[in-house]
Amino acid sequence: MTTSVFKLMDLTGRTALVTGGSRGLGLQMAHALGEAGAKVLLSSRKAEDLEQAAAELQAAGIDARWIAADASRPEDAQRLVAETMERLGRIDVLVNNAGATWGAPAEQHPLEAWDKVMNLNIRSLFVISQAVAKAWMIPQKKGRIINVASIAGLAGNPSEMTTLAYNTSKGAVVNFTRALAGEWGQHGITVNALAPGFFPSKMTRGTLERLGAEALSARAPLRRLGDDEDLKGATLLFASDAGKHITGQILAIDGGVSAIIAG
Template identity: 55%
Template sequence: MRVREMFELGGQVALITGGSRGLGLQMAQALGEMGCHVVITARKADELAEAAGQLRALGIKATTIVSDLQRAEAVKPLVDETLAACGQIDILVNNAGATWGAPAEDYPDEAWHKVMNLNVNAPFFLAREVGKRGMIPRRRGKIINVASIAGLKGSLGPMQTIAYNTSKAAAIHFTRALAAEWGKYDINVNAICPGFFPSKMSAGLLDKLGQVVIDYTPLRRLGDDDDLKGAVVFLASQASRHMTGQYLAVDGGASIV
């Protein structure tokens, strides 16, 4: 196989959660440009419609599904609708996530459950459903979990986000455990650990400490609108067919200092 062919994704279907903006939309664009029919899901119909318009303007085939993955009961209908529209799911990108800042001793119960429901429970329930109904019977598939460098450290500077850090560490080990179980089905399970990217989730922190974050990052920059594209295409394509249970830190080197 020629190297260029290893990265082609024509005819494949990619389901991206939290795909209406930020990192999810960036990854949807990358997969779409390589030939995928992308299915993006999020809670807000208006944001999904705007994102789909951007993707279609680039010649990307895009389908939108409104779904609130905070609710476990939303998982099966999401998969039902995706399979009805597209017939298959070749690539699953578990990107949707939440965070909440508070000191550990005062951390609200509702905040802990919100973060864990979206960052840990939803990726497992969705991977289980997609695997059981599509990838395992077809003996092929790519699952990409979006973790974070927050899952590699106890804290990131002054952030008081114990649930987020815990959930992203769980995402990394979930990736390893699922990869070990599903390798026999030729399903690759890997993770991406982004560092700091400007987004709605990180806006408050970066407004206050953006320059500090940059100063402590070896490459002296934040991630931008292109920096996850290569990583997600690599992990979704045949170029990574002999790689599973691993994570890629895309963070400008922030996790090594």
Template identity: 50%
Template sequence: MNVQELFDLKGQVALITGGGRGLGEQMAEVYAEMGCDLALCSRKKENCEEVAERLTREYGIKAQSYTLDVTNETQVEEVVGQVLADFGKIDVLVNNSGATWGASVEEMPLEAWNKVMNVNVTGTFLMSKAVGKHMIDQKYGKIINIASAAGLTVRPPEVTNTIGYTTSKAAVIHFTKDLAIKWARHNIYVNAIAPGMFRSKMTAGTLAQKEKAVLETIPLRKIGDENMLKGAAIYLATKASDFVTGTVLSVDGGSTL
């Protein structure tokens, strides 16, 4: 098998949560470029619609958008069922939907903590459970959880002050490892990507206030751009990673060293 075949996604179907902007859109684009059909899901369907229409036009793949709150189990099951009806299968699941909240520990509202944990941890569980049932039946699947470098390390409050987010991403990392060993027997690969600081809507506030301090924690002294996650995303979705499961791939400029 040559390298192009290893990274080919023609005939595959990927479901990406949070696929309408930011890192989700970046991953959707590289999958489309490699021939993958796409189900893009978000609470804001209009964002996914724009991305789906653009990728269909530019790459000739099939892409559809869906309204989805990953914390609502009924909605998760309904949307996964609709994706299966529309596409016939799901080969790749990317659990990318995420939430954060900036506040000191002593001032963080319980409501904020619960929101972050529900989206980042419970949402990852519910999506993996619903899609995993199908993958078990088809005896194949690739699950990619978007964790974070923040789940692998800690920083002083002068750099980041988001304890709910960091705790939730550490949970996603352990969930990834545990699920990988549970479902390896079904030929389902479960891995995580731990992005460092990328420019996105979620990080805009932090970078506006603390970009200099953040850069000092990154050995490569740069912030992630729109191309820096694509290699990891395509690797973990394709045959190129067929001997890799339960791993966390840090794409962080060295910030977790």
């Protein structure tokens, strides 16, 4: 007797930690996990934003908590994992979503900005993933890690998109995902990445204002930008038993942009 698809995607009894979860893509993914039955722990730097996000999830019937932490600081990342384990007792799903970008021509890019982007977008993934794996996933011989990459990590940008550090960091996320999947598969841990295309958000506001929504939409075969639901299904696939035989994969959610790039 096979398991129904609804049961495979049921996260009841599981706990998810979502970094960068107070808004945008992180909050969208938190909704998906919570709607499937998981308890959700949100984290970002600002307590006020987290309080509002948790209230939004709770209003939707989701068991949501929050911890303020700066994921780019190793001591904060370690504290985040320790406090989550203390409060919830387990971390079945880790969503590494916290990230930053910086726009500047490569010849003018400040070194401190480069370090800021790299520390948050890739070093924090290593620190948090390692802490979660040691605290829960490796001893339990199971776990789901979902990294948020970007189609910016799959190819270069046109000249008007001056985000060298961001592209480089997201390219690192892609291979971090593949390498970690290969190493931790023996522990029953799957490691996959979502690679969003252009979604309107606070992080992308400058690009949207400079290039315009219509022009950006025209670059995608589906002729649209990402919306508030487009990451939900993929997040649930990677987080649940429906994706238990998928690891080391990068799934582009971009309206087809990367298919054109690859072609």
